[in-house]
Amino acid sequence: MTSVAVVTGASSGIGAATVRRLAAEGFHVLAAARRTDRLADLVEEVETSGGSATAVSCDVTSDESVARLAAAAAAAPGPVTLLVNNAGGARGLDPVETGAVGDWQWMYDVNVLGTLRVTQALLPALVSSGAGTIVVVSSTAGFTVYEGGGGYAAAKHAQTAVAGTLRLELCGRPVRVVEIDPGMVRTEEFSLVRFDGDADRADAVYAGVSEPLVADDVADCVAWCATRPQHVNVDRLVVRPLAQAAQHKVHRVG
Template identity: 55%
Template sequence: MIAPETSSTVSQKTAVVTGASTGIGEATVRALTADGWKVFAVARRAERLETLGAESGAVPFAADITNDDDVAALLSAVTEAGGADTLINIAGGARGADTLANAQTEDWDWMYQVNVLGTLKLTRAFLPMLRANGEGTVLNLTSTAGFTAYEGGGGYNAAKFAQHAMTGALRLEEAENNIRVIEVAPGLVHTEEFALNRLGDATAAAKVYAGVEKPLTPEDVADVVKYAVSVPHHINLDEIIVRPVAQAATHKLIRKG
C-alpha cells in the first residue's frame, strides 16, 4: 500500500472541513490536525467549533454552507490566512423516513439544500484557489444511499444520488487542472446525531443500530478520509465505499440479540 505523505516530507497541508461540529466532520478535523495538517473547521455551531479548536488546534469558522454571504466570508478568511489545497465536504444529513406518498416537502428541500447546493457552493467558491495551488483536492462525503435506493429513503437517496453525480462530473471537469476528486461513501455509521436528527426521537434512533456488532464509528470514516487525501497527489482514490462487516449490502444488515 502507498504510504501517505507526512508533514515531515512536504510543506504543511491545509484543509477546509465542513460539518465539523459533530460526527464524521469533527473526527476528520481531529485526525488531520493530529497528523500535522492545518485545518479550518466549518459548521454553524460556533460554541462547538471553539471547543474543537481549543482541543485540536484547528481554526474554527462558523458558517452556514447554504448561505452565499457565509461562503464568501469563509473564502476570504482562508485566502487571507494563506489559502488551502484541500476541500473536504462533509456537511450533510437526512430528515424524515417517509414514503414518497407521505413525503414532507420541507424535509426534501432541506436535504437538497445541505447535501447538494451546500457542496456546490463551497466547491465553486474554492475551485480557483485549488486550481492555483496546482495540486488541489476535493473530497465529498456521500453515502451508500447515493448508490442504492430503499423504502422510506427517497429524499435522502435523491440528495445523495445527486451529490454522487456532481462528484463524478467535477472529476471529469477538473482533471485538466490537476485537481483530484475523491468520493467516500459510508454505510452504517453510529454517530451522535445523524439518526436522531433524521427521526427526531431517541428511541427510534437507537433502533437503527440495535443488535449491530461494531457499526462504523466517525473515527473509522475519518481515518479513510485522512488516508485518501494524504497519499501522493497523483493517486486519485475515485470512489471508496466503506461499510461495517455486518452490513454486507444496503439491504442486508446482520443484527444479533
C-alpha cells in the same frame, strides 16, 4: 509551508473526527460549521494535542456565509490544498407518497447545493495550490435506494453526480475529486436529526449491530485518500461495517 484543509459540517460526528485526524496529519484545518461554541471546543482540543486549527462560522445553505468561509481560507497560513465537503444530513423516513417537501428541500440544499456552493467558492484556491483535493462525503444511499429513504437517496444520488461530473470537468487541472460513501455509521446526531430528536427511533437503527462504523473510521478514510501521492485519485471509496453486507443485509444479534 503548512497545507490548509477546509472541513464543513465540522461541529460533530464525521466532520469533527476529520478535523482531529487531518490536524494530526499536519494540516492547518479550517473547521467550518454553524455551531461556533462546539467549534471553539474542538479547536481548543486540537491545539492542546499539538495540532493547528481555526474555527469558522459557516452555513453551507447561505451564499454570504460561504463567501466568508472563502475569505477565511484566503487568509489562512498556507495554501488551501484540501476541501472536505462533509456537511449534510437526512430528515425523515417517510415513503415518497407522504414525504414532506420541506424535508426533501432541506436535504437537497444541505447535501447538494451546499457542496456546490463551497466547491465553487474554494476551487480557485485549490487550483492555484497546484495540488488540490476535493473530498465529497456522500453515502451508500448515493447509489442504492431503500424504502423510506427516497429524499435522502435522491439528494445523495445528486451529490454523487456532482462529484463525478466535477472530476470530468477538472481533468487536466491539478485537483483530484474523491467520493467517500459510508454505510452504517453511528454518530451522536445523524439519526437523531433524521427522526427529529426521537432517541428510541434513532437507537433502533443500530439495534443488534455490535460494531457499526464510527466517525473515526470515516475520518481515517478521508485522511488516507487525501494523503496519497497527488497522481493517485481514489475515485470512490465505499466503506461499511462488517455486519452490513449491503443496504438491506445487516447482521443483527439478540
